[in-house]
Amino acid sequence: MxxxxxxxxxxxxxxxxxxxxxxxxxxxxxxxxxxxxxxxxxxxxxxxxxxxxxxxxxxxxxxxxxxxxxxxxxxxxxxxxxxxxxxxxxxxxxxxxxxxxxxxxxxxxxxxxxxxxxxxxxxxxxxxxxxxxxxxxxxxxxxxxxxxxxxxxxxxxxxxxxxxxxxxxxxxxxxxxxxxxxxxxxxxxxxxxxxxRGLCGMQINVKGTKGDLHSGLYGGGVQNAAHAIVELLASFRGKDGRILVDGFYDKVVAITDNEKKAYEALHTDEEKLRQDLGVPKLFGEKGYTFNERTWVRPTLEINGVYSGFQGEGIKTVLPSEAAAKITCRLVPDQDPDEILALIEKHIDANKPEGVTVTVEHLDKGAxxxxxxxxxxxxxxxxxxxxxxxxxxxxxxxxxxxxxxxxxxxxxxxxxxxxxxxxxxxxxxxxxxxxxxxxxxxxxxxxxxxxxxxxxxx
CATH class of the missing domain: 3.40.630.10 (Zn peptidases)
Structure with a gap:
């Protein structure tokens, strides 16, 4: 046949x-x-x-x-x-x-x-x-x-x-x-x-003063929206690659021993991968291989940041606005809506003084x-x-x-x-x-x- x-x-x-x-x-x-x-x-x-x-x-x-x-x-x-x-x-x-x-x-x-x-x-x-x-x-x-x-x-x-x-x-x-x-x-x-992996994303909008200000006249006296968003974004992840949002890992299901053995059997050459990517060192959550980090562990990544003057040369302003787009890759049994709610709670708890922060939800999938x-x-x-x-x-x-x-x-x-x-x-x-x-x-x-x-x- x-x-x-x-x-x-x-x-x-x-x-x-x-x-x-x-x-x-x-x-x-x-x-x-x-x-x-x-x-x-x-x-x-x-x-x-x-x-x-x-x-x-x-x-x-x-x-x-x-x-x-x-x-x-x-x-x-x-x-x-x-x-x-x-x-x-x-x-x-x-x-x-x-x-x-x-x-x-x-x-x-x-x-x-x-x-x-x-x-x-x-x-x-x-x-x-x-x-x-x-x-x-x-x-x-x-x-x-x-x-x-x-x-x-x-x-x-x-x-x-x-x-x-x-x-x-x-x-x-x-x-x-x-x-x-x-x-x-x-x-x-x-x-x-x-x-x-699943997905959820949001845009974070930071609003400070009513318009850009001269850094000589106002620098040090009011909050800079660019500094504020940098401070907020830095609060999401530790130096060891672990996400610092409370409850983020609570529902993550660990892989089985058989799955772990199957990944090891692939014999992924992480050194060659590092060289191919052109980076001095691979980075990610401690205690996991590259395959585990990218397949079965969740992430929170900054996809883009905007604030202030972007042209050639220098313009001495305090930006009044800043924005960042972030996405999370999710694993079983993380729910996109729950993760978005946890991130919003984290933002509220870590919001820098002197600015207003709002969020817009973007794509999501389980x-x-x-x-x-x-x-x-x-x-x-x-x-x-x-x-x-x-x-x-x-x-x-x-x-x-x-x-x-x-x-x-x-x-x-x-x-x-x-x-x-x-x-x-x-x-x-x-x-x-x-x-x-x-x-x-x-x-x-x-x-x-x-x-x-x-x-x-």
Whole structure:
């Protein structure tokens, strides 16, 4: 059976690449209003592709923004149901002059496919479609039930997807969610990300005098807004990297011994990492490795600070205003709203004299984790190993995909992040590309996964 789909994929490789080229040529940039019709065209192209692959009940479902494309195949009686999620929208291409080839004219060079969306996420979505096609064409059936939900607003934060998922809970009911919108830790090393940090952010505004003042006339007599915000920001973190907000760590769940061993098995070279980053020393919370600090420990980071004169030379003023943007990466079981409330309480307790401080809440999303030993996770690991012939690495991601937590909260399903991208593929940047080695091996891995999953669940 495996030989059948392997041969089918090999025989149809060029045809599939030609189709992927057509997919990538559509400039489905969701953030730019002038591309609204392109996003619609892309949804229509994808819906046709799902039907051609053999999926049924294919429809384009409208939202208050860009549409969702849905399709299913539900004839594997008594077998698990998988909900595949992905997105067909892409990032803007600016700065255009840094592209070596036109971003919407796919080009293959050195066995890499260059185009906007090649890795994030059209290429990976397309692989799921072709894996389904290969199995249906060679066996006439799928080993599991499949539902696909591909949205067009991920690159703008999926503003309309939570209400869509809430309203379509019955349609989207499944046993597991599979997402291929992540990557492998390095070339040739298949990786399953089984957790993501959450996020919350705010802007802190400091207001002192009614306007900027002459530093000679008023310096030393009134509070300087720039000094005030520096003092306030310094109160958030100790010299050992630990966050000093009361209650910040109260709900943090420690990792298991098995997880810790899995991270150690990666043999991350922190000295090489230091050199690559060009810093004299890595820094972070004492007692933790770099991977632990960036995957399973929470953070509070200053993202930007503004106050006073920014031009060339000097201007002797006391700034009347200052502002800073901060974000926190959160881990289970930290709640974004609770953390924001704790930070506001800390600000109130540490507010410098002589100024008024206000805050504005920005983005937020809950952390997510599927247990490391969940059958769906381990089945994915076995599928990777059948194709790549090396042990699968298990990691958590330091970043945030808020919609993953939304799936977890609304649908209450395990999520398998089964990605095939590589860290150096320039997603969100000029010259985005996708290694065709992972296109070929990823197709086989997905096919094997459906068989592994039906035996595991």
């Amino acid at each position: 495996a030989t059948n789909f392997e041969q089918y994929l090999k025989h149809n490789r060029q045809k599939h690449l030609d189709e992927l080229f057509d997919f990538l040529r559509i400039p489905s940039i969701s953030s730019l209003s002038e591309h609204k019709e392109d996003v619609k065209t892309c949804a229509e192209w994808l819906a046709q592709s799902l039907m051609s692959a053999g999926l049924e009940n294919v429809k384009i479902m409208e939202t208050d923004g860009h549409p969702v494309v849905y399709g299913d195949w539900l004839h594997a009686e008594g077998k698990p149901t998988v909900l595949i999620y992905g997105h067909y929208d892409v990032q803007p291409v600016d700065p255009l002059h840094l592209w070596d080839t036109p971003p919407f004219e796919p080009t293959i060079s050195d066995e890499k496919l260059f185009a906007r969306g090649a890795s994030d996420d059209k290429g990976q979505v397309f692989m799921h479609v072709k894996a389904i096609e290969a199995l249906l064409q060679t066996t006439g059936a799928l080993p599991v039930n499949i539902k696909m939900m591909i949205e067009g607003e991920e690159e703008v934060g999926s503003p309309n997807l939570p209400i869509f998922v809430e309203n379509q809970k019955d349609l989207l009911a499944a046993d597991v969610i599979v997402i291929s919108d992540t990557g492998m830790i390095e070339k040739g090393k298949p990786t399953i990300c089984y957790g993501l 952390p997510y984790v599927t247990p490391y030993d969940h059958p769906a996770i381990q089945a994915a690991g076995r599928a990777y190993e059948k194709v790549y012939n090396v042990p699968t690495s298990y990691t958590r991601g330091g970043g945030s995909i808020p919609i993953v937590a939304t799936f977890d909260q609304i649908l209450n399903l395990p999520v398998v992040l089964m990605g095939f991208g590589l860290p150096d593929e320039n997603f969100h940047a000029p010259n985005e590309h996708f290694h065709l080695e992972n296109f070929d091996k990823g197709l086989l891995t997905i096919c094997h996964y459906w068989y592994e999953l039906t035996d595991a669940m």
